[in-house]
Amino acid sequence: MLDVADEISRFNAGRDPERLAMKYARMRTSAFVFLRGTCHLFYKRVSKGSLLESSPHAWICGDMHLENFGSYKGDNRLIYFDINDFDEACLAPCLFEMIRLLTSVLVAADDLKLSRAEALALCHIAVDSYAAALRFGKARWIEEETAGGMVAELFAALHQRSRVDHLNRRTELKGKKRTLRVDGKKALPVTDKTREKITAFMGDLAGREPNPAFYEIIDVARRIAGTGSLGVDRYVILVEGKGSPDGNYLLDMKLALPSATAPNVNTLQPRWASEAERVVEIQRRDQVVSQAFLHAVEFEKRPYVLRGLQPSEDRVALENWNGKLPRLESVVRNMAELVAWAHFRSSGRQTSAIADDLIAFGEKSKWQLALIDLATQCEAQVVSDWQAYCKAFDAGAFDLTAKS
Structure with a gap:
């Protein structure tokens, strides 16, 4: 039992x-x-x-x-x-x-x-x-x-709801500079060591992108989101985007773990380069158009999925039937x-x-x-x-x- x-x-x-x-x-x-x-x-x-x-x-x-x-x-x-x-x-x-x-x-x-x-x-x-x-x-x-x-x-x-509204809910604006709102509800602080590592990682990623300035990191925090994946290593990253303060973008970076479903189906699975590659490739196949900024990346020798941060408000409020x-x-x-x-x-x-x-x-x-x-x-x-x-x-x- x-x-x-x-x-x-x-x-x-x-x-x-x-x-x-x-x-x-x-x-x-x-x-x-x-x-x-x-x-x-x-x-x-x-x-x-x-x-x-x-x-x-x-x-x-x-x-x-x-x-x-x-x-x-x-x-x-x-x-x-x-x-x-x-x-x-x-x-x-x-x-x-x-x-x-x-x-x-x-x-x-x-x-x-x-x-x-x-x-x-x-x-x-x-x-x-x-x-x-x-x-x-x-x-x-x-x-x-x-x-x-x-x-x-x-x-x-x-x-x-404008981009500025989205940013204002997640960040604090001081002058012309934004910082992430670490409120214990949507985000938690990171250590200085983690901040340094993610800043270096994003700098390396930016060097491989057509517009490196877009990915210039401004702030980072541990993200609180979802239910099933809550507790999995996950970050919200504030980047320069199209220019500070109101052109900034929010990115989500989450550790990709093995599928919890696959071991329970009697179906041979293909070999993926990484768990992040699995997630990203199947998402690209299934969605009508891929989500913005969707990447399979490697951070600290572990696979992560990087994508644009989607607000929780972007779901249908079913309780309002x-x-x-x-x-x-x-x-x-x-x-x-x-x-x-x-x-x-x-x-x-x-x-x-x-x-x-x-x-x-x-x-x-x-x-x-x-x-x-x-x-x-x-x-x-x-x-x-x-x-x-x-x-x-x-x-x-x-x-x-x-x-x-």
Whole structure:
């Protein structure tokens, strides 16, 4: 019998204690947050029978859930709504992606104040939309002109927020110079030694870029973001960009660890040059346009993913569905379509299924209701594991202060 507390402790071993303590506390707050923080446990638990494993292979993000979508600026400077986290990305049967998305809908029902009937209705919307997108046979995308409902509202909100607003929320302005706001909520301080190392690293990186002055470092801090990766070595870096103070840019640099999903799928994975190369390459395949400044880099002989920093506000505020189910239906429909479109974009790459196989799978119907049934089983397991976690947490099993 799997010991939930032990499994979680072993998986998170070696992470930054200060940020890891935040992760453990957040996971105590709800089963949905727990789900987001335990991708490794979810895929270890899920029943890997013929339903999942007989589906066509695809390049999946590996940690699909309702919070893994958002707007971002592409390297073409246009804004899109798409899947936005690929830390756990790998090659797997395509339904491994959908089972986690459906489970997240069911587990998030309490947080979103959804009835059981409403949550199940959203699951049917997701499955129907995913299958329809596969049958359509072509990858599409969501930008401002094609967005509707709550996603359109997200794009509208972006118009009301300037780069200066983004900088002002993250930095302090003194005269014409900005410094990062180290508030214990979004950022924590770095040591002088770490600052020196990252400054030297960015200087070296700048020397290999067409516009070296853009990457001139102004400030750096440890970044607090996400749930699953909280505690992983991660930095927010303020650079010169297009000129101080209001042309500065914020970059995110995060250590790339091995996929937590890949060991739980019976699929041979290709050999990547590094874990950062894996994350970046699959993200480039799956997204309609690559995120701005996306790089696989090496810092201190370890692989990191460098990219533009995306504000947490760039996600749809699902809690604002205002009791009108069609508003959530529209978002969930978009999410399921984005999963299918990502699978088409990356089809036929390194043994992933070709488009014809994905289309044929979308035309089948037997898997659809069975997938929702499996999601209800996964939901029950997640809730049970969360309750076991809460009991261990309350007993002090995750008190890092007591252990130090």
